[in-house]
């Protein structure tokens with residue numbers, strides 16, 4: 382079994398995020414062979430392109446100027462051969478570089494998602510899921526275009542630049558110097574504007590993520606939007622968000638446009654000056670017309686290379702911004718650290734009925750997003766093997782929080798939670814969680830088939846055992862009535878099922894998980910009286926012999942419990958049986974009275 386890697390404090394540590402594309406080197410390493418081949422193709426194409434200048438010179442001096450037709454044919458043959466080589470080299474370069482771009486981005490997406498799944502829930506309270514989604518999709522797409530094209534353009538242009546300058550130097554030293562004095566004038570604005578583009582790119586990607594976040598929230602909760610007739614208001618707020626993104630993009634575009642303008646003006650002016658000097662040399666007979674033509678050819682190549690580099694520099698800077706945002710995700714640390722001890726399943730099985738199995742020892746807990754409010758305090762109690770313990774208390778008392786600590790979604794700041802005699806922090810996280818079957822307050826369903834949704838609890842479950850679990854949870858009948866039965870897709874968030882039906886699916890999942898400890902969070906609250914009775918009947922054999930914690934508001938559950946723990950404002954204020962608590966706990970009596978009355982009212986309806 383693969384164990385989650387050990388992770389430590391701090392959620393996102395921006396300081397440690399190493400900016401730039403170099404952080405992605407580990408993702409490139411597996412494709413060294415492809416990279417070497419792409420580089421060879423790159424060198425071949427750049428070399429061929431550079432040789433074309435010589436071809437032009439031959440064409441003019443040996444073919445045209447000498448008036449020899451054989452010379453012309455010969456020069457043209459060489460030219461065509463070079464063009465062929467250029468074509469094939471470009472084909473290989475494009476294919477290989479694009480392949481590497483696609484592959485690396487696919488790997489990055491997989492790595493980021495796999496890493497995110499190991500982070501504790503508090504990370505997602507601080508970082509909105511839709512913003513993360515935008516990083517995984519749009520930022521990686523940007524990276525892909527950069528790795529897949531801009532980077533290759535930058536490399537090719539650099540080669541052309543160096544090669545072109547070398548050719549020029551050999552051909553005509555004086556003219557080359559004139560050309561090269563222009564280079565710093567081009568480089569300075571490239572660096573200056575490039576930096577600004579990079580900062581603005583990051584802002585612009587952040588704004589795009591905001592647009593995505595707003596959109597997904599409104600569409601996910603479309604019924605609430607429409608029920609509160611909020612459409613116009615939401616549309617206006619969305620427009621404001623989109624406009625902010627637009628404004629940031631415009632600033633970025635302005636910087637890039639300036640960059641392009643400067644580069645074209647400066648490099649072309651350089652060529653103009655050089656042509657003037659070169660033209661004078663041809664007139665005086667110091668160099669041939671072919672020399673000047675090929676010199677011009679190389680100058681254009683050099684200028685084109687500088688232009689291309691400055692163009693893609695902006696892209697590379699944008700990608701560095703995107704890379705930073707993705708790196709932040711990859712380097713995010715979970716606040717919950719997995720232990721390194723195998724869960725003692727044997728010891729767990731040997732714990733006899735009535736012996737202590739779970740213990741909360743002087744626990745105090747504050748949610749990371751609400752550090753001044755203790756959701757649980759001075760909390761000490763234990764649960765015995767096979768016991769059915771009901772947790773009762775007003776809304777916000779901290780009942781669900783107890784479950785969250787047991788599953789180690791969070792760790793208490795003080796005290797400890799013990800399972801089978803050991804602090805649960807010591808166990809491997811996935812080992813620990815495998816020992817609990819949770820029926821949460823809100824059933825989460827995925828846009829998959831009923832089979833997939835039920836099988837989520839146990840990937841090895843056969844179709845027969847899934848159907849059996851569904852019938853035990855009183856869910857088989859309504860599933861069979863769906864248009865494709867168990868093969869029906871449930872829609873995003875299971876929108877095709879009623880609240881009660883979803884809860885029964887959740888119970889069937891818990892049945893399938895077959896874990897030794899059951900955590901039921903108001904498991905039957907959305908059921909009508911008849912379904913509830915059936916589900917209760919199904920739960921009973923499941924709970925038999927199993928340690929069960931039930932967060933209960935329903936009378937039936939509380940009456941069946943071996944013990945009831947009453948909580949209020951994060952503390953245990955009383956425990957005992959129903960009859961005992963009626964005598965000793967005023968809060969419990971009040972809650973029970975309310976339930977009795979409701980129950981009576983319901984019966985008399």
Ligand SMILES: Nc1ncnc2c1ncn2[C@@H]1O[C@H](COP(=O)(O)OP(=O)(O)OP(=O)(O)O)[C@@H](O)[C@H]1O
Pocket residue numbers: 506748749750751756774775776777778779780781782783822
């Ligand atoms: N993720 C969270 N971040 C910050 N505070 C939270 C979070 N979840 C719960 N709380 C707060 O912790 C307290 C206990 O919440 P909890 O959900 O455990 O109560 P509960 O007893 O289960 O209530 P209910 O019966 O309404 O489900 C509440 O005051 C709640 O506002």
